[in-house]
Amino acid sequence: MASSLITFLRWFLTVPALLVLVVQPYPAYASSRGALTQVLPHGSAPTEGLCKTSVHRHGYKCQEFKVRTSDRYILGMQRIQAPNTKFKCNGTRIPVILQHGVLMDGQGWFVNTPSQSLPLVLADNGFDVWIANSRGTRYSSQHDIFNPTDPEFWDWSWDELASEDLPAFVNFVSTQTKQKPHYIGHSQGTIMALAAFSEGKVYDKLRSAVLLSPVAYLHHITTVFGQVLAKSFLADIGSLIGLAEFDLQGFQLKQYFQTICSNNHFNCYDAVTLVTGNNCCLNSTTMPEWLNNQPAPSSMKNMVHLSQTVRGGVFAKYDYGSPNANKAKYGQEIAPCYNLANITKSFPLFISHGALDALSDPVDVDLLMDQLKSHDGDKLTFQFVKNYAHLDFILGMTANEVVWKPVMAFLKRY
Numbered sequence: 001m002a003s004s005l006i007t008f009l010r011w012f013l014t015v016p017a018l019l020v021l022v023v024q025p026y027p028a029y030a031s032s033r034g035a036l037t038q039v040l041p042h043g044s045a046p047t048e049g050l051c052k053t054s055v056h057r058h059g060y061k062c063q064e065f066k067v068r069t070s071d072r073y074i075l076g077m078q079r080i081q082a083p084n085t086k087f088k089c090n091g092t093r094i095p096v097i098l099q100h101g102v103l104m105d106g107q108g109w110f111v112n113t114p115s116q117s118l119p120l121v122l123a124d125n126g127f128d129v130w131i132a133n134s135r136g137t138r139y140s141s142q143h144d145i146f147n148p149t150d151p152e153f154w155d156w157s158w159d160e161l162a163s164e165d166l167p168a169f170v171n172f173v174s175t176q177t178k179q180k181p182h183y184i185g186h187s188q189g190t191i192m193a194l195a196a197f198s199e200g201k202v203y204d205k206l207r208s209a210v211l212l213s214p215v216a217y218l219h220h221i222t223t224v225f226g227q228v229l230a231k232s233f234l235a236d237i238g239s240l241i242g243l244a245e246f247d248l249q250g251f252q253l254k255q256y257f258q259t260i261c262s263n264n265h266f267n268c269y270d271a272v273t274l275v276t277g278n279n280c281c282l283n284s285t286t287m288p289e290w291l292n293n294q295p296a297p298s299s300m301k302n303m304v305h306l307s308q309t310v311r312g313g314v315f316a317k318y319d320y321g322s323p324n325a326n327k328a329k330y331g332q333e334i335a336p337c338y339n340l341a342n343i344t345k346s347f348p349l350f351i352s353h354g355a356l357d358a359l360s361d362p363v364d365v366d367l368l369m370d371q372l373k374s375h376d377g378d379k380l381t382f383q384f385v386k387n388y389a390h391l392d393f394i395l396g397m398t399a400n401e402v403v404w405k406p407v408m409a410f411l412k413r414y
């Protein structure tokens with residue numbers, strides 16, 4: 001009976017993603033390039049690093065590193081510099097850390113051509129670029145004690161991404177380069193930063209932070225996937241019956257994506273639109289490629305935490321579901337909120353979001369900005385892009401001019 005229930009829940013949790021793929025038929029688009037990355041079966045570790053699969057082919061310098069967290073996760077990190085440069089421990093190139101969003105990993109930055117891939121654009125502009133991969137993703141699937149097949153491996157949410165992973169990445173880059181890095185986060189990468197900053201972590205070791213599609217508040221999301229997952233308590237049910245890992249590709253969606261995206265009556269661009277909002281500027285020919293390697297795994301606990309953020313309308317720590325459990329963890333019966341007013345007012349911030357973003361909704365971003373209203377005016381840069389949705393900020397063909405050029409100017413000021 002238990003086995004049948006788990007099988008049913010695995011199928012049921014997949015429904016929101018499948019719904020994304022069965023509406024609004026359009027002609028398919030074929031990719032003009034070969035796949036840039038290694039496509040992995042469920043549960044396998046990469047036999048080749050991100051450098052080899054996505055960076056070296058373009059002629060850029062790239063190194064692979066392993067970073068240990070204080071709770072003993074082993075995280076993959078890559079260092080990228082422009083062609084014809086040399087890696088130095090104490091060079092003149094300023095380091096920049098790029099942190100991906102939820103259900104993504106570091107490979108998600110490299111779908112487009114070099115001129116449309118933020119890490120390579122940063123490298124071309126003289127920065128020392130570091131790609132972070134959060135725990136549980138393909139390049140960060142190791143632990144000193146646990147394996148990904150162990151439920152304990154997945155006992156974390158974005159609380160731990162903020163308190164453990166982010167400090168580990170920042171400390172590692174600072175040690176390697178002997179400099180303070182900049183930070184650029186997208187989506188979940190922004191909630192990690194804001195949570196850490198509000199508790200006095202890492203911002204003193206950074207030059208600045210760029211937050212693309214910020215998601216501290218999620219109460220007004222309009223994405224079909226997010227609403228079904230959060231408001232129907234699907235993630236909570238999955239956690240309750242012992243599903244520790246949240247892996248859509250493990251539900252054999254990869255094969256489904258590949259089949260339906262090659263169908264003459266469907267465009268994968270539309271599948272992405274229903275999850276992220278109406279992205280204006282994605283290259284539709286790269287969407288099948290992107291879906292070959294995304295979505296990346298996360299923990300069920302992380303999805304529950306995000307669901308709590310959607311339902312509760314507050315920026316708070318993980319709620320363990322009962323006053324006693326919360327008191328045992330936090331010393332109080334209600335999960336404590338992160339206090340954004342604690343962020344140092346002189347710390348340079350660049351915040352950019354789009355009017356069409358179904359995940360980082362403008363109403364929620366306005367609430368975030370209201371929490372930051374006492375920030376020093378000359379240290380807070382805000383950008384609003386009328387025709388952008390969630391993925392345009394990292395995959396948009398116009399992002400180089402619309403977003404990244406202002407970001408570059410901001411970084412060079414600090």
